[in-house]
Amino acid sequence: MAIADETTLRIVLYEGAGAATLDAAERGSTLTALLGKGYAVTCAGSGAVAPADDSALLVLGRFENGQTPEAEDANGAVPIQFRDIDGLDSEGITALVEEERESTQTAQHGEWKPWFPVIDYDRCTNCMQCLSFCLFDVYGVDDEQEIQVQNNDNCKTNCPACSRVCPEAAIMFPKYKSGPINGDVVSDGDLNREKMKIDISALLGGDVYQMLRDRSQRSRSRFSKERSSDKALGERTKCLTKLAAEADIDIPLEVLQSLPSADEIAEKSAAANAKATAALAAQKSG
Amino acid sequence: MADKPRILFCHCNYAQVVPEEVKAGVLQSLCESGQAFEAVADLCEMAARRDPALKRLAAGEAPVKIAACYPRAVKWLFGGCQAPLNTDRTEVVNMRELSAKDAARALLDEKVTPNLAADGLAAATEGEKKI
Numbered sequence: 001m002a003i004a005d006e007t008t009l010r011i012v013l014y015e016g017a018g019a020a021t022l023d024a025a026e027r028g029s030t031l032t033a034l035l036g037k038g039y040a041v042t043c044a045g046s047g048a049v050a051p052a053d054d055s056a057l058l059v060l061g062r063f064e065n066g067q068t069p070e071a072e073d074a075n076g077a078v079p080i081q082f083r084d085i086d087g088l089d090s091e092g093i094t095a096l097v098e099e100e101r102e103s104t105q106t107a108q109h110g111e112w113k114p115w116f117p118v119i120d121y122d123r124c125t126n127c128m129q130c131l132s133f134c135l136f137d138v139y140g141v142d143d144e145q146e147i148q149v150q151n152n153d154n155c156k157t158n159c160p161a162c163s164r165v166c167p168e169a170a171i172m173f174p175k176y177k178s179g180p181i182n183g184d185v186v187s188d189g190d191l192n193r194e195k196m197k198i199d200i201s202a203l204l205g206g207d208v209y210q211m212l213r214d215r216s217q218r219s220r221s222r223f224s225k226e227r228s229s230d231k232a233l234g235e236r237t238k239c240l241t242k243l244a245a246e247a248d249i250d251i252p253l254e255v256l257q258s259l260p261s262a263d264e265i266a267e268k269s270a271a272a273n274a275k276a277t278a279a280l281a282a283q284k285s286g
Numbered sequence: 287m288a289d290k291p292r293i294l295f296c297h298c299n300y301a302q303v304v305p306e307e308v309k310a311g312v313l314q315s316l317c318e319s320g321q322a323f324e325a326v327a328d329l330c331e332m333a334a335r336r337d338p339a340l341k342r343l344a345a346g347e348a349p350v351k352i353a354a355c356y357p358r359a360v361k362w363l364f365g366g367c368q369a370p371l372n373t374d375r376t377e378v379v380n381m382r383e384l385s386a387k388d389a390a391r392a393l394l395d396e397k398v399t400p401n402l403a404a405d406g407l408a409a410a411t412e413g414e415k416k417i
Contacts, residue, residue: 006335008326028317032310033324035297038327040339045322047290053342107335113300114330118362122408147367149366152334168408174330174359182303182382183359186408 006107011097012059016044018069019061020086033090038109039097040122048102052078056104062086076113079104081271084233115175116152117162123186126283128276129160135268138162141279145286146216167191289348291377291398293323296354300328304355305382311386312353313391319394329354333363340369349375349398353389355382361402373402 011034015021022030027043030211034041041048056079063069081100085093101108117130126147131139139162140150160181163171169186177254180186295316296302316323324343326332332340344350344364345381350371359377364371377399379392 007338008332008335010339024314024318031313031317035325035327036299038299038331040324040332043316043323043325045320048292048346048348049323050292050294050342051346055339055342097326107337109299109327109331112334112336113333115332116330117388118366119331120358120362121363121365121404122403136417157357166412172359172362174355174363175298175303177303179356182363183356185358189365236399246395 006037007055009038009101009104009106010042010055011018012042012044012057013045014059016060019063021075022062029090034097037098038095054078056106058083058100060085060093072112073156091173091232098247111215112153115157116175117149118147118153118172118174119147119170120170123168125168127167129167130167131279132273132276134162134272135265145282159255161251290396291349291351292346293321293393294350294352295323295325296329296341296352297325297327298355300331306329307397308381308384308386308389312381312390315390315394319416321394329360329363333367336367340367344369351377351379351393353379353381353393356380357401358403371402373404374400376400376402378402
């Protein structure tokens with residue numbers, strides 16, 4: 001399923017007038033269960049919470065005598081549902097919420113690990129290196145020719161390669177294990193990575209395929225006789241794994257194995273470069 | 287008197303980068319505090335979907351304290367969705383680096399110490415305050 005622009009169902013855990021107060025442990029277990037299922041929860045209490053928008057609200061509470069209030073948004077813009085949770089444990093509450101979610105057309109969660117690049121525009125110089133580099137059409141430009149992440153669900157889970165080619169360390173993957181890719185402070189050393197950039201460009205930009213072609217050439221007669229695609233794939237995997245290890249980069253093997261063929265990669269690379277060149281030219285003429 | 291800050295807690299559901307005991311400890315402290323707060327399952331997931339709710343969470347005049355991960359990442363998760371955080375009034379409490387106790391204390395302290403780089407200024411190498 002492509003990641004669409006969708007909103008999250010906002011749940012309000014209500015403990016005000018007309019409803020019983022939950023003890024801290026119940027509040028905690030309910031929240032943990034709902035958050036685990038991907039919902040956003042507003043815990044009413046002392047102090048302000050975020051203002052309302054037009055998205056649906058589901059208000060949960062232990063209402064007196066099980067009577068849910070009959071209330072609606074004064075402006076008629078926000079659909080509000082009230083549900084009594086008296087007698088329900090956290091599992092029962094999440095089941096109730098799941099039912100309601102289906103009727104509100106809000107996002108269903110947990111189908112995709114949110115792994116995608118986040119651009120630090122305070123650092124980004126719009127050089128288009130990332131757009132040139134990425135073979136999976138994750139990047140594009142907006143009307144002002146500014147780089148942006150356009151197809152974040154095309155991104156390969158756990159692969160931070162594009163962040164390593166960024167000369168300004170402006171590309172983050174917040175769920176990455178270490179800095180500065182995870183968003184930690186950028187050090188001078190992080191910016192001094194020319195060698196690494198070349199290694200990675202070589203790895204994913206074509207040299208690896210040249211190496212594979214050379215190997216393939218040397219063993220062509222054997223492969224053609226054996227007609228074994230499994231062996232060819234094994235050879236490719238072995239080579240890629242070795243190269244990835246030598247380059248000491250953190251690109252998952254699955255990603256390397258799922259790269260397109262040499263011809264396709266050349267085609268995609270040319271297309272990405274053309275996009276970047278066009279964007280840079282438009283920047284200059286603008 | 288300055289406005290009391292709003293609190294936003296990110297549960298970072300879809301990765302193990304925030305230690306489980308820190309997330310659980312901070313959430314428990316919030317639940318015990320009687321303080322109103324917003325909790326979301328995963329800010330990254332919301333940003334990936336360009337969830338309009340991010341605009342709601344960033345909106346308003348009151349200062350905001352966000353329990354999540356690195357300030358630079360949080361700033362641009364919101365910023366990339368056209369839901370910019372006010373850098374003068376936002377403090378990000380980094381649960382990847384703090385203990386549950388320290389993170390909860392920072393979150394529930396009414397004093398706000400903004401720690402996002404001002405727009406257009408890359409966080410200095412050693413200038414970004416880690417809170």
